[in-house]
Amino acid sequence: MAKQLEKKYDPSEFEERLYAEWNEKGYFRPGRPGAKPFSIVMPPPNITGQLHMGHALDNTLQDLLVRYKRMCGFNTLWVPGTDHASIATEAKIVEKMREEGLTKEQIGREGFLERAWDWNRQYGGRITEQLKKLGSSCDWSRQRFTMDEGCSEAVREVFVRLYRKGLIYRGNRIINWCPHCLTSISDAEVEYEEQAGHFWHLRYPVKDSDGEFIYLATTRPETLLGDTAVAVNPKDERYRHLVGKTLILPLVGREIPVVADEYVEMDFGTGAVKITPAHDPNDFEVGLRHGLEVINVLTPDARVTDDYPAYAGMDRYEARKAIVRDLEAGGYLVRVENYSHNVGTCYRCGTTIEPRVSLQWFVRMESLAKPAIQAVKDGDIRFIPERFSKNYLHWMENLRDWCISRQLWWGHRIPAFYCDDCGELTVTAEPQAVCPKCGKPMRQDPDTLDTWFSSALWPFSTLGWPNRTEDLETFYPTSTLVTGYDIITFWVSRMIFSGLEHTGKKPFSDVLVHGLVRDAQGRKMSKSLGNGIDPLELIRTYGCDALRFALVSGNSPGNDMRASEEKFEAARNFANKIWNAARFVLMNLDGEEPVSFADLPLADLPDEDKWILSRYNRTVGEVRENLDRYELGVALGKLYDFIWDVFCDWYIELVKARLSEKGTESNRTAQKVLIYVLSNTMALLHPFMPFITEEIWRTLPHEGDSVMVSDYPVCRAELDFPREEASMRKVIDAIRAVRNLRSEMNVSRSRRAHLHIVTSEPSAFLGKEKFFERLAFASGVEVGSETVNADGSVRAITDDCEVLIPLADMIDREEELARLRKELTSAEGELSRAQSKLANADFVAKAPQKLVDGERAKAENASAKLEKLRAAIAHLENL
């Protein structure tokens, strides 16, 4: 008696146990040194949130690839990341401190960082534990925080290098400012949303004129305080006489010029635009061109500065109301119009961003983007699916300089030092205490770097760069990046140009892009909607394997998917099916001997064994091919069909009789084939559903410790049995036809019948009578090529045979006639379709020979079937 599985499929019983064991045995560490490397890095998930479906999907796909490649003999490395510094993390820590009645300022930078690290360790560790439940086979011993010493060294090194090459500069530029997070954010971090607003039509008086005004409109009247010009288009006849004149800014009384600039569109609004260089990116550009003064009117938290006593301290929306009121009172407000426009918001907190001029650090993108564009254009880096490369290229080709400084504390501090005395700026990877010029104390720039600045270095910083480590030599460039399309601009693009710039090599070859997991209604999962599905909850309910199955099956790369209860149930049902099939096989095994390919007595196998081996073998070939092409959903679909429809529904049923004949040779070979096919199928399925496959594989007779470190099955020419496959297909068709007929006629399964199979090819059926007895409820079967007396019988007709079932008394003659006529019609349709194709000279001449032959065969089959059907109908009619 072989080992047995638990009666009930209960993943919680073995998933954790197996994971711990894999970990303990070191299976996650790189294996097979010297073999071809396959390496990937894990996107650093943000620690502020729970593990969500996006992580689960990323992780499942990554793990799938790594497990597959490892079993294929690659030297695999999967570096896990667990956290990166971010605005959201800082906000979370600040929030937590507020609950304790503390502020950042109170505890100071040192105290804050201490807390941040505590938080990081606590939650970073929690994410790690959560990922383990997904079966992640990444090498946790190499786990990195982007804030780690090692990675920090890389960050400083990169900063200094870019600075020395002149690719990083510090300057006063207009940037996106979040008044809530109190930091600058990059263009990519701004999300635009349509908001209902107003258009305030104003008029500014022209200085020294007879009450002449210039009319303009604005959506943000409060910025009037910072206006330093009004611009018109140089071609605009209406305003030509005013260009160069001076206006009096209402409420403020400032004298501002009228300038001519191409930026202004003549046919939008009045054709005149107020220019506020400090608070609008376009106005800033205009200001640069015309040497206009830049007047900042708002504080960092978006309140009016003390320079305007009437409004000082008001936040921007209060100020807006007050200013509109005062404009109206002063006769400067012409009218108010409802207007819907796009407003930029902070993608982290949703606050409306405030464009603001400030001193920030920037990366010059032009020279960095060039090779990054080329690498994708040349196909050196490949997006899967390919269409995302367009997305990427469009982004890269339209880049503005990247604002990398953040006014946060939780992040990599910018390695720039200022001398308060002589004003010297020193950029260096080694902290500098005194000014190299005057010897006075230096002060480090208080700002930190954009989180994506350090994340961009991930593929090589995690491998030890800038040191020339063995990991770096072996595993860089990495093989495949797996991520969602929403992150291409933030992360993928920046990894590409950073990798090329700093290592001279692309960071990875393939980018497998997946879609978003949406809820059952197709909505994006979000915290505010509360429609997020917790992957850990799903694992508790359905098991990790079911979750992974649901995430991979029926999906193609780059497409969004909906998560629904039904999908997870279906996945769990599949796992349950496998479990029970394995249980059945194990119940029927006598020994514990593993079966390898060499142990299969190929020459002596009955047709059904050759048939299943042949089907199995084809599945191996197809699955490998699909996996190599990243067609993960297709590969899994094929495995599903093979396991459920072919192995369970047919093969197991076909061999049941042999399994009860204990002690016979036939019994022993059936056991061997079952073991061989099932254990290899578990290996095939392992990358998709690691736990159940491991549990079953280990319970089956096996060689080695774990399916995880065994070889992925290979396709073998010796297992290809086309003749036996064809023969079994005929038998299965006939069994289906009989079942179908009995079912339609409502014949109870207990009513057994003696079958006559009439066929031109008796050899295909001889020796397989027992299958009909078991699966087609036959009490006995005769196979012959001669037509026999069909009186009292109904006929189940297939392309290859006619099965006579003596149940005429059970059925209604008219119903049976109707059924046969329906079949006749469909057979006629088949014949005429084939014939018309064959009658088409172009088809015969131009279509591949294989296809033409196929049509000929179809025509033959159809006419044979027709003949049988006509005879059956005639026979019935004459009764």
Next chain:
RNA sequence: GGAGGGUUAGCUCAGCCGGGAGAGCAACUGCCUUACAAGCAGUAGGUCACAGGUUCGAGCCCUGUACUCUCCACCA
């Protein structure tokens, strides 16, 4: 404004190199059959959004149209 998806069974979605439309769920009929009712055996259900074109042959390739989603841009 620019770009890219999607439109296939009642629902959710697959469909590879162009070669006779598939799955899961739901529905209907019958079944506790020597693993599995989370199951088994059947049945029904489609003008592949629409209109043209290329081709011997189009769900698939091309052009246009409609509806829809997403990303990018951001005219005050």
